[in-house]
Amino acid sequence: MKLTPLDAPGYEKVVYAEDEASGLKSIIAVHSTKLGPAAGGCRMFAYPDFESAKIDALRLSKGMTYKNAAASLPLGGGKSVIIADPKTQKTPELMQAFGRFVESFEGMYTTAEDVGISVEDIEEAAKYTSHAAGLNKGAFASGDPSPVTARGVYLSCVAAAKHAFGHGDLEGKIIALQGLGHVGMYLAEHLHAAGAQLIVSDINASSVAKARQAFSARSVAPNDIYDVEADIFAPCAMGAILNADTISRLNVKLVCGAANNQLADDAAGDALMARGILYAPDYVVNGGGIISVSTEILKITDEKWVDQKLEQLAVTTDKILTKAKAQNASPHKVADQFVDEILAQ
Numbered sequence: 001m002k003l004t005p006l007d008a009p010g011y012e013k014v015v016y017a018e019d020e021a022s023g024l025k026s027i028i029a030v031h032s033t034k035l036g037p038a039a040g041g042c043r044m045f046a047y048p049d050f051e052s053a054k055i056d057a058l059r060l061s062k063g064m065t066y067k068n069a070a071a072s073l074p075l076g077g078g079k080s081v082i083i084a085d086p087k088t089q090k091t092p093e094l095m096q097a098f099g100r101f102v103e104s105f106e107g108m109y110t111t112a113e114d115v116g117i118s119v120e121d122i123e124e125a126a127k128y129t130s131h132a133a134g135l136n137k138g139a140f141a142s143g144d145p146s147p148v149t150a151r152g153v154y155l156s157c158v159a160a161a162k163h164a165f166g167h168g169d170l171e172g173k174i175i176a177l178q179g180l181g182h183v184g185m186y187l188a189e190h191l192h193a194a195g196a197q198l199i200v201s202d203i204n205a206s207s208v209a210k211a212r213q214a215f216s217a218r219s220v221a222p223n224d225i226y227d228v229e230a231d232i233f234a235p236c237a238m239g240a241i242l243n244a245d246t247i248s249r250l251n252v253k254l255v256c257g258a259a260n261n262q263l264a265d266d267a268a269g270d271a272l273m274a275r276g277i278l279y280a281p282d283y284v285v286n287g288g289g290i291i292s293v294s295t296e297i298l299k300i301t302d303e304k305w306v307d308q309k310l311e312q313l314a315v316t317t318d319k320i321l322t323k324a325k326a327q328n329a330s331p332h333k334v335a336d337q338f339v340d341e342i343l344a345q
């Protein structure tokens with residue numbers, strides 16, 4: 001395997017790996033180990049080129065520093081990407097090679113699931129590294145983090161709804177949900193159980209059919225989800241979907257979802273505020289996944305720990321939105337400030 005260090009100012013270690021035998025092309029980005037060894041999932045995606053994969057790895061890695069700090073976890077921020085189509089290019093050999101790549105970081109980075117990567121894939125990688133979490137087997141195995149992520153997003157959505165609507169009751173609220181994958185489908189279940197009406201979109205027709213049947217959801221074409229009239233928009237697919245174009249089309253009062261890096265840039269957070277749309281910062285509300293895998297990394301035995309941490313996410317969401325209102329500031333900036341203060345200590 002050929003390992004090439006990449007130049008990335010502000011990051012502790014970024015390496016590109018290429019393994020001819022398995023076809024692995026992967027980047028591991030460790031943004032910060034200030035609060036502890038870095039942890040964050042692995043994304044497999046058919047990136048159009050190397051540069052877009054590198055940008056994604058860097059953005060996701062920094063996001064994990066902020067997410068882990070916001071959730072008060074003794075973990076730093078890291079993330080990895082594999083440049084490949086998960087539907088056609090994933091093999092056990094490729095995941096094993098990825099495991100060897102993770103092991104080369106000697107514990108500085110622990111991997112887990114993200115888009116395009118399942119528990120089974122991580123178990124394949126774990127044959128070659130002891131720094132993989134979100135496994136189904138083992139003394140502290142935490143399994144698929146997605147249901148926990150969804151629960152945290154749901155609790156935070158209730159907290160954020162109090163700010164947007166004056167109460168946290170989601171009964172009758174219309175929620176536009178983008179992405180019915182591992183997290184989105186579980187979130188749909190929570191929202192439906194709370195009495196919300198769902199409008200869903202996904203590029204995968206069978207997921208849409210499932211949500212229509214299970215949750216009496218209405219569905220729209222992927223690009224139309226930004227135009228529907230709803231109370232809440234819940235992005236649960238890919239990042240950078242909140243930009244000048246999509247924000248101008250949104251017809252909601254609150255954005256709260258699981259997707260990482262929802263804001264295309266800083267200006268997007270301000271644009272949401274200017275339109276009177278409350279933004280529940282992504283890395284605060286979607287901390288449930290890392291909380292779940294942390295039980296494995298940190299060897300947590302207290303059964304109440306995850307529930308308490310998830311409740312704390314909702315409290316943090318509430319605190320940030322309260323402060324943002326008091327300061328007339330964008331919630332994403334208040335959240336960044338909150339984490340920057342933790343990192344500075």
Ligand SMILES: NC(=O)C1=CN([C@@H]2O[C@H](COP(=O)(O)OP(=O)(O)OC[C@H]3O[C@@H](n4cnc5c(N)ncnc54)[C@H](O)[C@@H]3O)[C@@H](O)[C@H]2O)C=CC1
Binds near residue numbers: 114179286289
């Ligand atoms: N799995 C987890 O525990 C966590 C996931 N996240 C983030 O949440 C998001 C979703 O993650 P997962 O559910 O694990 O991924 P996933 O890959 O299982 O689901 C993503 C879904 O989005 C759909 N999708 C892709 N492009 C779309 C588009 N343009 N319009 C509508 N749907 C589209 C896909 O078909 C798929 O159903 C990602 O941004 C991920 O980074 C964040 C924290 C933890």
Ligand SMILES: O=C(O)CCC(=O)C(=O)O
Binds near residue numbers: 067114286
């Ligand atoms: O959910 C996971 O598998 C670990 C955390 C992570 O990668 C994330 O929150 O994006």
